[in-house]
Amino acid sequence: MILILSFIDNDHVRRVVQHLTMPCQVVDIGWFPSRMRMHARTGRRADSFQLTLPDGQRLDLDAVRAVWHRRVRPFTLDPALTDQTARLFAWSECTEALAGMWHAMPCFWMNPPDADDRALKKVMQHRLAHRLGLRVPETLVTNDPDEARAFIDAHAAAGVIRKAFRNIPQAPRNTLLLGPADLARLDSVAYAPVIFQEYVPLALDLRVTVVDGEIHATSFRSRPEYEVDYRPGIGSAEVAPYALPDDVAAKLLALMAQMNLYFAAADFRLTPEGEHVFFEINPAGEYLFCSDRTGQPIPQAIAAALERRARAGGR
Incomplete structure (x- = not known):
């Protein structure tokens, strides 16, 4: 059995599923906990991991031999849970319960969730890639306007790019070559770190x-x-x-x-x-x-x- 942790309306997932010959199941983490149930039993009388999917199907996680973990959706808490502290607690408990189950599954993961999380950290990426011998652009990540100015001055001949760590829908940021308007508001770097790179x-x-x-x-x-x-x-x-x-x-x-x-x-x-x-x-x-x-x-x-x-x- 192959388990795909993603969501049904994902073209990338659909195209892969078309080429699978083994049984597979797509599971949307967004179903949990409002529409999907988990059952992790351990002890002398039972030792099993199962999910009950929204359609009532029971999925035996012990039968899973490979997992494709790709762009999961966040949990969907029951709207009846209105107290903010209660919602935070429920979210934390959901995170711990599912993460514990994933870590206990003795199968192949592409990719392990914790490896995905770690790999998204660009500061770590740059240093590791450099130390492995890959050529990386001269890069500065800082929230110090004076450090930013010094870096920009040092690379003025080639130009400097600014990047965001991660785009969010509420505040999209394009990757752009620094211009006069950016230089004029460089002091705003103090509000949050910015990635500066030499133009390649x-x-x-x-x-x-x-x-x-x-x-x-x-x-x-x-x-x-x-x-x-x-x-x-x-x-x-x-x-x-x-x-x-x-x-x-x-x-x-x-x-x-x-x-x-x-x-x-x-x-x-x-x-x-x-x-x-x-x-x-x-x-x-x-x-x-x-x-x-x-x-x-x-x-x-x-x-x-x-x-x-x-x-x-x-x-």
Whole structure:
């Protein structure tokens, strides 16, 4: 049995499920606890982990041999629970109960939830990638306006990019080259840390999807207006499969191993001089915008990895 922790209306999940030949079940964490029940029994009389799904089906978690953990939704607490302190307590208890059950399941995880959480920390990513020999942009993360000014001055010739750690719907922040308006409000850095990076000259942007050691690299040649961030211009970009050099691939796989990741999507930039510069790695990155344009069999690779690991007894 393969368990997919995600949500039903996820195109990435649907495309993988199409290629699975083993029994599988998609479970939306957002069903819990209002519509889904958990039953973790331990003792002399019983030792079992089960979920009762919204349709009444009982799912035996001890039969699961591989889990794909991808972009889970938050819990949905019962609206009848109106007291804020009670809601916080219920949320905490739900977190502890499910996390304990996941950690106790002796099967293959792509990726383990704690590895996903750790891999999202960009400060850690940058240092680890650098120490493994990947070229990373000169980067400063700070909430000190004076440090920010000094960094910007030191890289004024090439230019400096500013980034957010994570975009949230209420306050989206694009990745942009610093301009006069940004410099004028640089003191606001004191309110929250900002990622500053040297601008890296562009030949190609690269999206590298890794599935259990298998690498699928895609190049994007974008129009000039998307040279800072290729993502808004994906629709008009020239897209093609790309052969990542062996030494860069080896270092990326070492980064994956250090982070205990079996799936991730990494962003690189190829400079005009032929240097591969690592920007970041996303443990639940999207890939259909690559596979659909290039024909690379990424959904098939995910399905094959899950089945291969499941048949190997969850190893």
